[in-house]
Amino acid sequence: GENVEQHPSTLSVQEGDSAVIKCTYSDSASNYFPWYKQELGKGPQLIIDIRSNVGEKKDQRIAVTLNKTAKHFSLHITETQPEDSAVYFCAATGGAVLSFGAGTTVTVRA
Amino acid sequence: DTAVSQTPKYLVTQMGNDKSIKCEQNLGHDTMYWYKQDSKKFLKIMFSYNNKELIINETVPNRFSPKSPDKAHLNLHINSLELGDSAVYFCASSQGSAVNTEAFFGQGTRLTVV
Numbered sequence: 498g499e500n501v502e503q504h505p506s507t508l509s510v511q512e513g514d515s516a517v518i519k520c521t522y523s524d525s526a527s528n529y530f531p532w533y534k535q536e537l538g539k540g541p542q543l544i545i546d547i548r549s550n551v552g553e554k555k556d557q558r559i560a561v562t563l564n565k566t567a568k569h570f571s572l573h574i575t576e577t578q579p580e581d582s583a584v585y586f587c588a589a590t591g592g593a594v595l596s597f598g599a600g601t602t603v604t605v606r607a
Numbered sequence: 608d609t610a611v612s613q614t615p616k617y618l619v620t621q622m623g624n625d626k627s628i629k630c631e632q633n634l635g636h637d638t639m640y641w642y643k644q645d646s647k648k649f650l651k652i653m654f655s656y657n658n659k660e661l662i663i664n665e666t667v668p669n670r671f672s673p674k675s676p677d678k679a680h681l682n683l684h685i686n687s688l689e690l691g692d693s694a695v696y697f698c699a700s701s702q703g704s705a706v707n708t709e710a711f712f713g714q715g716t717r718l719t720v721v
Contacts, residue, residue, distance in 0.1 A: 529707030540611070540697050540712030541650070548707070584648055593663055595706050597650040 499524040501589050503598025511606050516574040518601045520587035523568070527589040530563060530570045535584045535600075544585075545572070577605045610634050613698045613713040620688055621721055628683045628716045630698030636711070638662075638704055639681035641673060644695040644715070653696075656681050657704045688720045 500523040510516045522530075528549040533541035547554045547561045547570065554561050558577075563570040570589075574581055582605045587598040613630040620626050632639060640663075641653040655663035659675040670686045681698060698713040 531709070540714050542712065543709045586650060590706050593706055594652055594665065595710070600648045
């Protein structure tokens with residue numbers, strides 16, 4: 498099955514700085530790569546996704562890049578704000594199952 | 608106007624008991640899921656149902672039995688609860704049967720087995 502690795506496990510940034518989270522996957526057939534944000538006491542919520550026919554996608558302060566050759570994808574958050582503090586999960590499709598990374602706890606310092 | 612709602616939010620019970628968690632979605636989605644999130648926040652799929660039919664069972668013990676009375680509901684019944692079952696259980700739903708669509712998650716049920 499698909500194996501998704503996510504780094505770092507924790508990330509502390511100063512408000513206004515950028516945050517980058519990186520993931521690698523094992524199944525070259527994977528074609529869908531979503532990112533979920535989980536706030537304390539809530540369920541994960543999709544913030545952005547990218548498909549294998551696209552190399553980069555941007556939505557306001559959030560961007561995701563995909564390198565299919567190297568089998569890695571990254572989440573970039575610019576101009577971080579306190580409300581960006583949360584746990585972020587990358588995921589990849591592996592057959593009929595969406596496999597998640599282990600999560601990155603992001604803390605934005607005021 | 609909650610999209611995916613699950614009850615209860617918290618559940619504390621003794622080892623050996625049987626308990627159920629209920630889930631309902633009002634999004635008109637065809638597919639519903641149960642995920643388990645352990646103490647290290649690792650999210651792993653347990654079951655997936657499409658139009659009331661089981662399509663994924665990820666090597667979950669037989670003590671876990673999902674039931675889907677209709678497309679909008681997917682309940683999870685757990686028999687003979689064990690300490691290792693303590694986790695947060697999330698229900699989710701998505702449109703269609705393909706896994707490459709957005710999944711909408713409920714707020715989770717924190718199960719503590721003592």
